[in-house]
Amino acid sequence: MKKVLLALAAMMGLTFNMSAQNPGEDNGFGIKLHVGIPGNNYACPENYSETGYSLKHEYSGAMFGLGLENRWYVWHNDKMGVAVHARWMDISLGGGEITTKTSVIGKKVSSETVDVMNFEMGLLGVGPMYTFYFGHDMAVDGYYNIVPTYMLAVYEAEKDDDDDVFMGGFGFTHNIGAAFRWKFLQAGLEYKLGEIELEDYDDNVDNYDSKANGLKVFFGFKF
Secondary structure (H helix, E strand, O other): OHHHHHHHHHHHHHHHOOOOOOHHHOOEEEEEEEEEEEOOOEOOOOOEEEOOEEEEEEEEEEEEEEEEEEEEEEEEOOOEEEEEEEEEEEEEEEEEEEEEEEEEOOEEEEEEEEEEEEEEEEEEEEEEEEEEEEOOOEEEEEEEEEEEEEEEEEEOOOOOHHHOEEEEEEEEEEEEEEEEEEOOEEEEEEEEEEEEEEEEOOOOOOOEEEEOOEEEEEEEEEO
16 A cells, blocks of 8 residues: 555656756647637528628537647757647537528518537647747747548427437638646647538538637646
8 A cells, every 4th residue: 555655646746747848858748628619600501691681690609628639849949949739639519509690681580599519529630839938837839730620510409309400521620729838737728710511411401611610718738
């Protein structure tokens, strides 16, 4: 029992002594937990308008997820470094509402709201990372990733679950973010841009291009 406690104490001591050092020693693995705020037209068909008539879709909701990453520095000096940043996996799950508003000659004619469940998974993203060091324990990372991304949206029917509409598709998203690191902790913001063609898996409705834009707030660990 004493040996186990000593081993655990040694592991904790190693973890809490990890710090943002110089780039030559800063390669490593990271885990991020995030809360996502999708953009206004996330998982929605494109807005449509012609003379005197418009159809607008608005999304409201939140997503929660997990990301796994690595970094390898290819250049550095005492104050900054440039790395290859790999995003192995980024998964988000959440729900919200899509409100469709129809207007004629500038006046709202109808408004309809449907509940939606969303799943999004990015795999094998890659891009550059830039790091600036503030002493021994603190650093700021800025990065860009292009990420192959799968999106699934389930539009829930009001009365019968068998009438739910399943839309899914693949595309590429562009992710721009910044993180502040203190020792082994990191926190920051990320904005995602992209458009994905969603296909109806039951062929009940037409395929359409959907925005994948959204903001993420994350907290995590860099080992």
